[in-house]
Amino acid sequence: MNLAVRDIRYNKGRFILTSLGLGLLIGVVMSMGGIYRGLFADAMSISEATAADIWVVQQDTNGPFAENSRVPEDLKYRIAAVPGVAEASPLSFQTIQVDRQGKLFRFFLVGYDLQGLGGPPAILAGRGIRQKHYEMVVAQGMQMKLGDTIHLGLHDYTVVGITGKMVSSGGDPLAYVSLADAQDIQFKKDNNAIRNDRARNAATLSDIKTLSPPQAEAMASVISGITGSTHVVNTVVARLAPGANLEVVQERISRWNHYRAMSEAEQTRILTMGLIEKARMQLGLFRIILLVISAVIISLIIYTSTIDKIRVIATLKLIGSPNGVIVGMILEQSLLMGVLAYGIGYALITLTYEKFPRRIVLDASDLQGLFVLILAICTISSLVGIRKAMRVEPAEALGG
Numbered sequence: 001m002n003l004a005v006r007d008i009r010y011n012k013g014r015f016i017l018t019s020l021g022l023g024l025l026i027g028v029v030m031s032m033g034g035i036y037r038g039l040f041a042d043a044m045s046i047s048e049a050t051a052a053d054i055w056v057v058q059q060d061t062n063g064p065f066a067e068n069s070r071v072p073e074d075l076k077y078r079i080a081a082v083p084g085v086a087e088a089s090p091l092s093f094q095t096i097q098v099d100r101q102g103k104l105f106r107f108f109l110v111g112y113d114l115q116g117l118g119g120p121p122a123i124l125a126g127r128g129i130r131q132k133h134y135e136m137v138v139a140q141g142m143q144m145k146l147g148d149t150i151h152l153g154l155h156d157y158t159v160v161g162i163t164g165k166m167v168s169s170g171g172d173p174l175a176y177v178s179l180a181d182a183q184d185i186q187f188k189k190d191n192n193a194i195r196n197d198r199a200r201n202a203a204t205l206s207d208i209k210t211l212s213p214p215q216a217e218a219m220a221s222v223i224s225g226i227t228g229s230t231h232v233v234n235t236v237v238a239r240l241a242p243g244a245n246l247e248v249v250q251e252r253i254s255r256w257n258h259y260r261a262m263s264e265a266e267q268t269r270i271l272t273m274g275l276i277e278k279a280r281m282q283l284g285l286f287r288i289i290l291l292v293i294s295a296v297i298i299s300l301i302i303y304t305s306t307i308d309k310i311r312v313i314a315t316l317k318l319i320g321s322p323n324g325v326i327v328g329m330i331l332e333q334s335l336l337m338g339v340l341a342y343g344i345g346y347a348l349i350t351l352t353y354e355k356f357p358r359r360i361v362l363d364a365s366d367l368q369g370l371f372v373l374i375l376a377i378c379t380i381s382s383l384v385g386i387r388k389a390m391r392v393e394p395a396e397a398l399g400g
Helices: 003-010 012-050 075-080 179-187 191-205 213-227 246-257 264-275 277-308 310-318 323-355 364-390 394-398
Strands: 054-057 085-100 103-112 135-139 149-152 155-163 174-178 235-240 260-263
Touching (some): 012 277, 012 323, 012 364, 054 246, 054 264, 075 235, 075 246, 085 149, 085 179, 103 179, 155 174, 246 260, 260 264, 277 310, 277 323, 277 364, 310 323, 310 394, 323 364
Antiparallel strands (some): 054 235, 085 235, 135 174, 149 155
């Protein structure tokens, strides 16, 4: 006869409700672990899809994701000429917020060389970008269909392809356009802004007495054309030739071109330790708090259950039952409660994780580790009830 099972049947309602409540707590703990894994996956989404060995950014910055970085587009030719570099491509990044169907919508726009690195990793529907202007590939999170248009900058862009669940480190869905379009969207000014710049420059140059008014106006137009150039990118990514030494190539780029050349490992460290470190610590703290709460609840339930069975435990001692039987009954109840709660939590998160606004990644090793931790918590929590049971005197079965 299994005393733990028989006692659970006798108090079935309380046991199920307690397990359900614990299951909800454990489900939240699982979701927090999945959110952290999702943050890591989101942060590495663009970097992994680009599959670059080196990220060349503005000197003394941690760009292009952690800091603002601007480098000239033609830097790609200088990087491609560095010994050991097999391919170099410019990339442009920007966060855009638009009013769509009466609601604000944010997404992350990637501009890439159509013949280079950094484009959408896979096309699930439609096709890739073929024309230099006015075509766009969007991630599934953009919730747009083939043929839909969106107004960005001065022009309308048509969705020609849909890629997978690509997001930025902030969780915003990705959209891809050609590099020329991305530069126009980010830097190109409308006619009114251009006229204002020319007037401002002409007013400044008019103070130079050696220039006549026509000369000042002509020079203002030239200055506006130079400062209004859109041939700027956030980074140039490069892949190394087989056998090339990464550190040597980085040193050459830094010494002769005066830019920072970050390796993929450095980029990963900046993205994971810099951008999501505080979120990781906060999620970890909440997980610890919830696990402590779970341990307290299990301890209270086991303790109150033991109090309710004082006369039963005393009777068992009176008829000569060994202490191991009593300890086993309490320990089994605690472990069964933990296993059932874990199953409820796992079922809950499995059925709902795809509906979360941020990506949830359920890692098998995390779930296995949590299961072992739950069993350990249940074992430790049962000690409160076991300690109480061991102090029960057999005479209490007779009302003494």
